[in-house]
Amino acid sequence: MQETIQIHNETDAIVARQRGRDMARRLGFSVVDQTRIAISISELARNMILYADHGEVLICEIRDPQGEVGLEVQVVDNGPGIADLEQAMSDGFSTSNGLGMGLPGTKRLMDDFVVETAPGSGTKITIRKWLHARYM
Amino acid sequence: MQETIQIHNETDAIVARQRGRDMARRLGFSVVDQTRIAISISELARNMILYADHGEVLICEIRDPQGEVGLEVQVVDNGPGIADLEQAMSDGFSTSNGLGMGLPGTKRLMDDFVVETAPGSGTKITIRKWLHARYM
Amino acid sequence: MQVPILKMNDVLIVTLGNEITDEEAIRIKQDILVKIQDTGCEGLLLDISVVDLIDSFMGRVLNEIAEMARLMGCRTAISGMSPQVAITMIELGLKLEGVYTALTVERGFDWLRNT
Amino acid sequence: MQVPILKMNDVLIVTLGNEITDEEAIRIKQDILVKIQDTGCEGLLLDISVVDLIDSFMGRVLNEIAEMARLMGCRTAISGMSPQVAITMIELGLKLEGVYTALTVERGFDWLRNT
Ligand SMILES: Nc1ncnc2c1ncn2[C@@H]1O[C@H](COP(=O)(O)OP(=O)(O)O)[C@@H](O)[C@H]1O
Ligand SMILES: Nc1ncnc2c1ncn2[C@@H]1O[C@H](COP(=O)(O)OP(=O)(O)O)[C@@H](O)[C@H]1O
Numbered sequence: 083m084q085e086t087i088q089i090h091n092e093t094d095a096i097v098a099r100q101r102g103r104d105m106a107r108r109l110g111f112s113v114v115d116q117t118r119i120a121i122s123i124s125e126l127a128r129n130m131i132l133y134a135d136h137g138e139v140l141i142c143e144i145r146d147p148q149g150e151v152g153l154e155v156q157v158v159d160n161g162p163g164i165a166d167l168e169q170a171m172s173d174g175f176s177t178s179n180g181l182g183m184g185l186p187g188t189k190r191l192m193d194d195f196v197v198e199t200a201p202g203s204g205t206k207i208t209i210r211k212w213l214h215a216r217y218m
Numbered sequence: 219m220q221e222t223i224q225i226h227n228e229t230d231a232i233v234a235r236q237r238g239r240d241m242a243r244r245l246g247f248s249v250v251d252q253t254r255i256a257i258s259i260s261e262l263a264r265n266m267i268l269y270a271d272h273g274e275v276l277i278c279e280i281r282d283p284q285g286e287v288g289l290e291v292q293v294v295d296n297g298p299g300i301a302d303l304e305q306a307m308s309d310g311f312s313t314s315n316g317l318g319m320g321l322p323g324t325k326r327l328m329d330d331f332v333v334e335t336a337p338g339s340g341t342k343i344t345i346r347k348w349l350h351a352r353y354m
Numbered sequence: 355m356q357v358p359i360l361k362m363n364d365v366l367i368v369t370l371g372n373e374i375t376d377e378e379a380i381r382i383k384q385d386i387l388v389k390i391q392d393t394g395c396e397g398l399l400l401d402i403s404v405v406d407l408i409d410s411f412m413g414r415v416l417n418e419i420a421e422m423a424r425l426m427g428c429r430t431a432i433s434g435m436s437p438q439v440a441i442t443m444i445e446l447g448l449k450l451e452g453v454y455t456a457l458t459v460e461r462g463f464d465w466l467r468n469t
Numbered sequence: 470m471q472v473p474i475l476k477m478n479d480v481l482i483v484t485l486g487n488e489i490t491d492e493e494a495i496r497i498k499q500d501i502l503v504k505i506q507d508t509g510c511e512g513l514l515l516d517i518s519v520v521d522l523i524d525s526f527m528g529r530v531l532n533e534i535a536e537m538a539r540l541m542g543c544r545t546a547i548s549g550m551s552p553q554v555a556i557t558m559i560e561l562g563l564k565l566e567g568v569y570t571a572l573t574v575e576r577g578f579d580w581l582r583n584t
Binding site: 092093096099103113114116117118120121124125128173180181183184186187188190191 | 373375376406407408409410411413414437438439441442443445446447448
């Protein structure tokens with residue numbers, strides 16, 4: 083299972099989080115995990131609109147070497163990138179008078195959280211949730 | 219429609235915000251938008267008095283290429299300018315024990331917010347509100 | 355989306371939907387505040403039982419409505435938050451401050467009528 | 470502008486106008502505090518129903534009056550804020566803390582008399 087959603091405005095972000103929730107439900111995630119995934123997609127997609135204007139969200143089913151089922155979301159843009167990632171990942175830091183909870187909060191909600199970014203080369207954030215998390 | 223108000227003291231700032239409100243009303247802006255415009259003029263004109271001693275406020279009707287009606291305010295002074303604009307734009311930053319909400323707050327209230335400034339060459343802040351904002 | 359605002363015994367009741375955009379949020383705020391002024395109601399009940407998540411955007415909207423209503427002299431209660439919404443909201447790091455919370459519409463309503 | 474301060478049943482009532490300058494703000498603060506001392510009133514009602522915006526200057530004046538009155542042992546209620554003032558004040562980023570808010574003069578007055 084794999085889906086790609088182009089993100090240009092908030093309505094797209096709402097569609098993407100709904101798709102994430104649907105796929106999570108089909109894979110057998112609990113309602114709480116479905117919500118963790120949906121809220122994470124919402125935060126990252128809104129960031130993309132705000133800081134990078136547009137981009138895309140890929141949602142897919144994954145398996146690890148042991149056959150463990152998971153859901154992976156990639157949020158990819160060609161925006162300005164994040165210069166100081168450590169700062170951006172800290173609770174309350176925001177360059178837009180936002181709450182500054184999006185990145186650190188999403189990290190708390192998911193099992194895996196990986197950022198690839200550099201100034202001028204866009205941002206790719208990959209998040210994963212495992213059906214039976216070995217660590218939570 | 220265009221008006222220029224010379225700003226030397228707070229009474230002038232009060233006149234300027236009243237003129238902004240009047241023009242906004244004539245252009246058909248809602249009472250809430252009229253208030254957003256008036257409060258923004260008030261903040262910027264008070265800053266001017268405080269940091270640059272005096273200056274002027276220009277209020278005019280504008281149209282974008284698609285014919286969309288808007289109201290533009292230019293707040294111009296020959297004061298010391300702002301050395302670190304990013305810092306000045308962050309919530310709570312003030313060099314005068316102020317609340318530090320004037321610049322970031324005005325940005326939130328308006329549709330467009332542009333600052334041109336350099337140390338020693340004064341400050342020009344241009345703000346706009348569109349009658350039917352395409353992005354809010 | 356035009357959000358209907360119900361008036362019942364001096365309490366305004368608003369049922370918030372799931373997919374509120376920025377523009378809708380701005381309109382909802384204005385509609386609620388004008389209604390407070392027009393009706394003189396001192397209680398506002400936001401029912402969120404159909405809301406399936408509260409992200410930082412929605413959290414901000416709820417906090418702003420409650421704070422704006424308070425400035426006018428009207429108290430806000432929020433009813434019907436589901437367990438998954440509560441858990442994920444706290445994990446994300448959001449807070450709802452200065453708002454009374456109730457399990458059901460009935461209890462939120464009773465609280466607003468009796469304070 | 471000389472702001473009249475009305476005393477009614479141990480509550481001081483002040484109607485604030487729209488265009489308060491720094492100097493007037495200073496005088497209003499002094500007048501109110503002296504009046505609190507002279508009358509021994511424990512309640513202060515600031516009616517802002519004609520105020521058409523609260524910018525950071527006005528927000529600071531209101532907060533200062535309330536805080537000074539509190540230090541003297543007098544509680545403050547603010548009544549009559551309009552929807553557009555509430556919305557823009559919050560969007561600007563201002564807060565009114567430690568102040569009771571009421572929809573109308575009557576309700577603010579009742580609250581001050583009963584607490
Ligand atoms: N896709 C992105 N592109 C560029 N910068 C970003 C992106 N996402 C987040 N950032 C930066 O990281 C900061 C922190 O993000 P976040 O924790 O979500 O808080 P907020 O969005 O409230 O500011 C943002 O203020 C912004 O500077
Ligand atoms: N017109 C101006 N000229 C020079 N500096 C200014 C001007 N306007 C604002 N500033 C600087 O920007 C800072 C932030 O302004 P603002 O957000 O309005 O907060 P505050 O006025 O409460 O300090 C001010 O403290 C000042 O240092």
